[in-house]
């Protein structure tokens with residue numbers, strides 16, 4: 207499905223020099239969901255591995271969560287707002303269709319020098335943003351790049367649809383990218399898309415195809431819809447093949463990877479991907495039980511936790527792998 211791409215051989219490498227994440231305080235457990243739709247803790251945990259998720263406050267926006275994750279990543283990286291040249295926000299739940307959430311974050315941060323734009327690759331957003339941001343650093347076009355995956359999925363979930371409302375949560379993950387002398391940083395990344403399967407996972411209302419009307423609202427067209435079974439099959443297949451592609455490009459076997467950070471869609475997808483790659487359970491980082499699927503935020507949140515828990519140490523090789531609506535997918539290998 208992927209076209210072969212040239213292995214990275216940049217004059218300047220791009221490294222993640224700081225990570226940060228934020229999740230809202232409010233915890234929604236499976237027991238809470240039992241009171242909202244006809245479901246059970248047993249069904250949710252056996253099918254998805256999710257026990258609880260975080261839900262943003264009514265007035266808490268995607269840009270608010272992005273800002274907090276960004277501040278934490280910038281502190282970890284030792285950079286200030288004035289150092290930021292470029293801000294890329296990956297989200298499918300922007301504060302509004304325009305201006306971009308990245309511009310809103312720029313204003314809140316006071317990052318006056320930065321160029322700011324959003325990208326939309328659904329749950330694959332963090333690895334898309336990483337690949338794009340790293341290329342600006344490698345090309346010497348920008349010194350300090352801030353990438354953020356942030357989502358308020360609770361604002362697009364149909365809370366009457368048990369098929370989807372149990373799966374998602376809110377949060378944000380951020381990384382600062384710079385050239386770190388002597389470090390290999392991002393070794394390679396591979397992105398893929400398949401628009402022929404756009405209908406598997408979509409939010410049909412609110413765009414030019416179906417502008418907001420009283421009818422579109424009554425028809426619940428402003429909520430996400432998903433064909434769970436087909437999504438599941440495509441996710442496993444694409445995540446395994448993207449992972450194998452980047453490992454092959456780098457001449458690495460899975461046992462040389464310290465930590466695999468997959469998009470936290472659900473436990474069964476994570477287990478199936480891990481097994482097919484030949485990774486041990488210890489290698490595959492999982493926090494879907496605590497946050498559910500936070501879409502573009504998930505890899506940033508997971509990598510930040512993995513580093514803080516000591517699961518990834520300086521010099522370790524890390525495999526990131528994602529999948530989402532579009533369809534979109536991607537994988538990356540980096541040296542921490």
Ligand code: ACO
Nearest residue numbers: 245246249253329368369372434435437438471472530531
């Ligand atoms: N509680 C209780 N019963 C439920 C629930 C629920 N929350 N949701 C669905 N059911 C019922 C269904 O109605 C169905 O009942 P029926 O047989 O009477 O019709 C039954 O459970 C089985 O439903 P299935 O769809 O067959 O369940 P499946 O085993 O496929 O699991 C799931 C559903 C968890 C959604 C699975 O398909 C899945 O994980 N898919 C991938 C979803 C995903 O991760 N999407 C996001 C990835 S991409 C991205 O991150 C953007």
